[in-house]
Amino acid sequence: xxxxxxxxxxxxxxxxxxxxxxxxxxxxxxxxxxxxxxxxxxxxxxxxxxxxxxxxxxxxxxxxxxxxxxxxxxxxxxxxxxxxxxxxxxxxxxxxxxxxxxxxxxxxxxxxxxxxxxxxxxxxxxxxxxxxxxxxxxxxxxxxxxxxxxxxxxxxxxxxxxxxxxxxxxxxxxxxxxxxxxxxxxxxxxxxxxxxxxxxxxxxxxxxxxxxxxxxxxxxxxxxxxxxxxxxxxxxxxxxxxxxxxxxxxxxxxxxxxxx
Numbered sequence: 001x002x003x004x005x006x007x008x009x010x011x012x013x014x015x016x017x018x019x020x021x022x023x024x025x026x027x028x029x030x031x032x033x034x035x036x037x038x039x040x041x042x043x044x045x046x047x048x049x050x051x052x053x054x055x056x057x058x059x060x061x062x063x064x065x066x067x068x069x070x071x072x073x074x075x076x077x078x079x080x081x082x083x084x085x086x087x088x089x090x091x092x093x094x095x096x097x098x099x100x101x102x103x104x105x106x107x108x109x110x111x112x113x114x115x116x117x118x119x120x121x122x123x124x125x126x127x128x129x130x131x132x133x134x135x136x137x138x139x140x141x142x143x144x145x146x147x148x149x150x151x152x153x154x155x156x157x158x159x160x161x162x163x164x165x166x167x168x169x170x171x172x173x174x175x176x177x178x179x180x181x182x183x184x185x186x187x188x189x190x191x192x193x194x195x196x197x198x199x200x201x202x203x204x205x206x207x208x209x210x211x212x213x214x215x216x217x218x219x220x221x222x223x224x225x226x227x228x229x230x231x232x233x234x235x236x237x238x239x240x241x242x243x244x245x246x247x248x249x250x251x252x253x254x255x256x257x258x259x260x
């Protein structure tokens with residue numbers, strides 16, 4: 001017995017782009033020819049766009065709304081992640097994240113815009129791809145939310161940035177670059193992307209908060225030295241600092257993941 005509620009899901013066959021080390025540094029994705037990479041990326045982007053186009057109310061997905069943090073949209077997301085950071089920080093300062101959170105609070109879009117179902121952890125590394133490179137399944141919905149679809153698009157762009165610039169790897173030649181991705185997303189959805197710099201910065205903040213929590217847990221478990229600064233100085237906070245001219249951690253960044 002597990003002693004808690006759990007969910008059993010159907011098995012889905014296929015391959016998933018690796019996280020550790022990142023799929024951009026080696027493995028089956030970079031071994032695809034550029035046409036194959038282009039198909040994988042295009043199919044992944046189309047799957048995300050399809051999620052945003054669903055009638056979330058008709059599907060009963062209003063249950064993911066968290067009104068205790070405010071009205072659905074960016075205000076709710078800000079309050080939730082501010083609360084999450086207070087919990088995750090465990091009393092440890094993170095000047096980069098603190099400054100960035102203040103910036104997104106002060107510079108949030110004037111209205112929430114379109115309210116769509118957001119997957120939350122939108123990236124090719126959370127998709128199962130069939131042999132023909134179509135998307136067989138979309139995984140990891142723990143950050144699902146009702147918000148502007150740029151919440152997901154910003155996360156998609158930042159994770160791609162992290163898996164390339166953040167780890168010192170090139171963008172796979174078949175993948176679309178940032179501007180082409182935004183343009184293609186507009187073609188797929190008709191959504192006029194108006195605040196993507198903001199949402200990409202917010203994505204970096206959210207991932208930095210999760211990284212901070214992981215670093216704290218590793219310290220408590222004795223998995224890293226007692227003087228480790230990984231929770232505040234890592235590839236995520238380094239990228240975040242450069243994106244918004246926020247305080248940059250001093251010294252060499254420490255990472256949870258490796259390279260090939």
